[in-house]
Amino acid sequence: MSCNHTEQAPRVVEAPIVINRRWPEEGFTRIPAWVYTDPAVYKKEMDVFFAGDTWNYVGLECEVPEVGSFKRQWIGDRPVVMVRNEDGEINVIENRCAHKGAQICWENTGKVTDFTCPYHQWNYDLNGNLQGVPFRRGALGKGGMPKDFDPKKWGIKRLRTVNRGGSIWATFSETAPSFEEYCGPDVLAEIDHMLPGKKLTLLGYSRQLIPSNWKMYLENLKDPYHATLLHTFYITFGLWRADSKSECIPTGGGAHSVMVSHNEGKKKTEATAEMERFRDDLRILDAETVTPRKEFNRGRVGGAWIFPAAQFGIQANSLKTRHVIPRGPNAHELVFTYYGYEDDDEEMTRLRLKHANLLGPAGFVSMDDSEMLKQVQTGISGYPESVSVVEMGGRDTEPADYMVSEVLIRAFYKYYREAMGL
Ligand SMILES: [Fe+2]
Structure with missing residues (x-):
């Protein structure tokens, strides 16, 4: 049987994504709420970033x-x-x-x-x-x-x-620069620090669905300021503090970042007076939970955000990658992959697994992040024209050597506006 339909099939022309929004005049020190909720913005991000010239x-x-x-x-x-x-x-x-x-x-x-x-x-x-x-x-x-x-x-x-040191990266683009060029020296050094060429062993996964826009998680990992206030556990047991030596380095034009802190343990200083959640009277019964065994990072914790959606880092003795999977404008999946090195002894593997409890869906620390991101999404969703202000530590995008700074978020939105044409 042949087909004798002669009428013309409807023509479909793909229209460019139009975003009828105006960024606040102040520039990258302001973030309009519609970047977290507008389906057209989300669609364009998928094209420009994830399907674009990124690794x-x-x-x-x-x-x-x-x-x-x-x-x-x-x-x-x-x-x-x-x-x-x-x-x-x-x-x-x-x-x-x-x-x-x-x-x-x-x-x-x-x-x-x-x-x-x-x-x-x-x-x-x-x-x-x-x-x-x-x-x-x-x-x-x-x-x-x-x-x-x-x-x-x-x-x-x-x-x-x-394949970089046992981590696998991919791009849909034929025009993206080499992976090394894409990352730049600072981010590459962080990846190489975590994956120094030793064979890796897989220790496990955790995953969770967070009801907030994917960029909120990205911002959360570019925001050392919140960690010194929100995370009671961190502050109290000295894992991340406002008065620790630290580095906040925006790279890749603001897309990537390095954010690290040098652990200094539990102590009382001038800065702890500002930390409402610092509890001098609390003692942890199982001290091992917050006491890493000394290893290659020498107390340096945190890591690198590799745009668009990955972080490599260390927390106590827990080595992990974090990966964000956007699930529409209002949700994202967060996946932790925990690993070790082939030459780890049994004791080190036990510590890596134990310290994995600091983060993840029920982590002593990151449980409060997921809750906050949900609260922000709910708070802003009905107010798409509202703006948030990111001026902590100044209005510039220069690297900071202190914790209480939002410089990495400002640098990111500087990059984001240009890439998205907003
Ligand atoms: Fe956090």
Whole structure:
């Protein structure tokens, strides 16, 4: 049977994303609430950042140890799969069948010999090449794909991928600079500090869904100021304090940042008087919870934010990556991946796992962050034209060597406005 419909199909023209908003005149010391709520802003961020000239964190090599080991992942709102092929190389491919677009991988982790889309069972090898199409030659002598159908043209897109010290990064862009150039020397030094070329061991994950815009989490990790006030646990037991020596370095034009603190333990100073939540009378029964064993970082904690959505850092003896997956304008997923080094002794592994309790969904510290981000999203959602003010530590974007500063947030919005054309 042939199709004799002659009427014209409706034409669809993709319109550019128009954002009818005006940034406050004061510039990057103000953040308008609509950046956290407007669906058009969110859509443009997915295109400009996650699908643009950025390098995105995908995972750790140790998560896919064997041929066929895979990990499902997201880059912005695009599903991808990290998988080790027969040559031992790690691929990052789109999690999307070339036929109708169904996700070919439905599990977070596992091991396969190939991928078969459940819908019409198109089958792909570990490099994303299309290997088989059921009924390609038809059935009972009828149907099938046209004779000139070329499976080579219908593989799954493989992303540009880089392995840095055992961490895997990918980009959808053919024009993005090299990973090294993208990160710049300061951020690269932080990644290399955490991943010095030793083989990594996977210790576990935690994940949570936070009802706030993804940029609020990014800001939270560019904000040492809140940590000295909100986090009772940090302040009281000396893990992060306003009077510690610290570094806040915006890099990559403000997109990335390095934020570290030098631990000085529990003590009372002039600054603790301002910290309402400092409790001199509290003692922790299990002191080990807040007492790291000395290792490579020599009491230096914190880490680097690698734009758009990853952080590498250390807290006590807990080594982890944090990854943010935007879930629409009003939510994001936060995933911690905890790891160790192959040469860790048993005692160190136990401490790395114990100190993992500081952060994560029920962490002694970061539980209060998730709650605050939810409260901010609720607070601003009905007031899209309201603005927040980020002037702590000045109105500039110069690196700061103290804690009570919002410089990294200002530097980020300087970058953001330009990249988004706002
Ligand atoms: Fe925090």
